[in-house]
Amino acid sequence: MVRLGCIADDLTGATDLALMLAREGMNVVQTAGVPDRELDISEADAVVVALKSRTIPAAAAVAQAVRAAEALTGAGARHLFFKYCSTFDSTDDGNIGPVIEALLDVTGSDFTLACPAFPANGRTVYRGHLFVGDVLLSDSSMKDHPLTPMRDSNLVRVLGRQTRMSVGLVGYEAVAAGPEALKAAFADARAAGHRIVVVDAITDAHLRAIGAAAHDLAVITGGSGVAMGLPGAFGLAPHERTGQRMAAPTGRCAILAGSCSAATRGQVAAALAAGFPAFKIDPLVLSAGRLSAADILDWIARQSDARPLLVYSSADPDDLRRVQEKLGPAAAGELVEQCLADVARALPGRGFTRLIVAGGETSGAVVAALGVGALRIGPEIAPGVPWTRSLSGADLALALKSGNFGSPDLFVKAWDLLQ
Numbered sequence: 001m002v003r004l005g006c007i008a009d010d011l012t013g014a015t016d017l018a019l020m021l022a023r024e025g026m027n028v029v030q031t032a033g034v035p036d037r038e039l040d041i042s043e044a045d046a047v048v049v050a051l052k053s054r055t056i057p058a059a060a061a062v063a064q065a066v067r068a069a070e071a072l073t074g075a076g077a078r079h080l081f082f083k084y085c086s087t088f089d090s091t092d093d094g095n096i097g098p099v100i101e102a103l104l105d106v107t108g109s110d111f112t113l114a115c116p117a118f119p120a121n122g123r124t125v126y127r128g129h130l131f132v133g134d135v136l137l138s139d140s141s142m143k144d145h146p147l148t149p150m151r152d153s154n155l156v157r158v159l160g161r162q163t164r165m166s167v168g169l170v171g172y173e174a175v176a177a178g179p180e181a182l183k184a185a186f187a188d189a190r191a192a193g194h195r196i197v198v199v200d201a202i203t204d205a206h207l208r209a210i211g212a213a214a215h216d217l218a219v220i221t222g223g224s225g226v227a228m229g230l231p232g233a234f235g236l237a238p239h240e241r242t243g244q245r246m247a248a249p250t251g252r253c254a255i256l257a258g259s260c261s262a263a264t265r266g267q268v269a270a271a272l273a274a275g276f277p278a279f280k281i282d283p284l285v286l287s288a289g290r291l292s293a294a295d296i297l298d299w300i301a302r303q304s305d306a307r308p309l310l311v312y313s314s315a316d317p318d319d320l321r322r323v324q325e326k327l328g329p330a331a332a333g334e335l336v337e338q339c340l341a342d343v344a345r346a347l348p349g350r351g352f353t354r355l356i357v358a359g360g361e362t363s364g365a366v367v368a369a370l371g372v373g374a375l376r377i378g379p380e381i382a383p384g385v386p387w388t389r390s391l392s393g394a395d396l397a398l399a400l401k402s403g404n405f406g407s408p409d410l411f412v413k414a415w416d417l418l419q
């Protein structure tokens with residue numbers, strides 16, 4: 001029986017959330033897009049629908065989220081969880097605010113919370129300001145994101161620009177005082193006319209308190225952290241998943257990296273230092289027609305299968321700026337995503353069965369090209385990053401890595417969790 005219906009605005013965000021819910025005791029099915037009627041979700045406590053709606057026009061993001069919400073409530077979900085990035089990736093046009101408005105509308109409710117905190121990955125919220133590690137969001141590498149540069153750390157202000165609804169703040173004191181104090185703070189904020197409250201959270205204990213206080217809301221929104229307390233609040237007990245290995249089809253290994261985030265760039269550097277055969281995509285050469293997916297596949301055909309192959313477009317902020325000035329951010333992004341998707345489509349036919357994909361938008365494009373419609377969550381590689389196994393399309397082990405997650409050795413070590 002589906003208790004919790006989840007809608008994630010990108011694919012890596014969906015696996016991040018699915019891992020959190022699974023670890024905390026839920027039986028989770030993750031789908032890429034709105035699930036087919038044929039997919040068996042009868043055993044699932046939670047279904048996580050991955051959209052690719054973070055950077056599309058707000059009206060389209062709303063339409064996709066509403067369709068997903070209708071499918072999930074139709075499958076029995078009484079509570080909806082809207083998952084966005086722990087760095088609140090969005091623009092002044094949306095899409096976090098407009099989607100929250102639409103989900104409140106669909107469920108006939110008038111109050112929810114917003115909390116992207118994920119302390120295990122260094123994301124904390126204090127006085128409504130989002131920190132990444134030791135610095136404010138606006139001082140972090142997210143200020144240079146290719147599609148959603150984040151240059152304001154005050155989430156009440158950021159969300160306020162995206163919605164006509166009144167946005168309030170529930171501060172640290174209420175969160176630290178526990179679920180009953182939090183419920184009272186929610187009631188006060190609602191009575192004051194706020195329809196969304198940004199909630200402070202610095203520790204996992206805060207996230208569990210928020211889960212306990214919010215689990216009966218029809219709509220809950222946030223990063224995967226705020227889902228930590230929900231399975232327990234629904235009466236389920238955590239699973240210990242670390243240390244497990246996942247059975248995976250035998251075959252070759254590849255890494256496709258379209259993320260330019262700092263963590264991914266560090267992982268690319270570590271893979272190069274480890275001597276992985278690597279192909280770097282230059283979007284300007286691609287755009288000039290002097291490089292194609294077929295060329296990359298020819299290069300792949302010439303490599304030995306002794307080590308994982310790396311195909312990447314990850315660029316530092318200066319290179320990225322140079323490309324974006326020439327091609328425009330959206331066109332450059334699409335060009336690279338299309339190229340990596342075209343490469344990915346051919347990989348199963350060439351014996352590749354184990355793939356790491358870095359980047360949320362990139363993962364969305366790659367998984368769509370692979371025709372994978374649903375995923376089972378496997379062991380945790382790093383906080384927010386599980387191995388998964390495809391439940392439809394080609395039989396694959398897939399790690400869909402959020403741009404800024406994972407330690408530098410992730411591309412080198414993740415394979416050890418497969419058997």
Ligand SMILES: Nc1ncnc2c1ncn2[C@@H]1O[C@H](COP(=O)(O)OP(=O)(O)O)[C@@H](O)[C@H]1O
Pocket residue numbers: 146147258259260261264283313314315319320323324332333334335336337358359360361362363401402403404
């Ligand atoms: N060298 C590059 N120049 C311009 N855009 C790029 C380059 N490499 C990747 N991109 C684009 O940047 C975006 C990165 O987003 P995403 O895959 O979500 O990564 P992250 O998870 O780090 O946010 C994608 O649209 C990708 O195609």
Ligand SMILES: O=C(O)[C@@H](O)C(=O)COP(=O)(O)O
Pocket residue numbers: 010012013014016017084085086087223224261359360361384401402403404
């Ligand atoms: O919450 C997070 O940080 C991630 O789950 C996520 O959404 C990351 O998105 P990308 O950085 O675009 O992979």
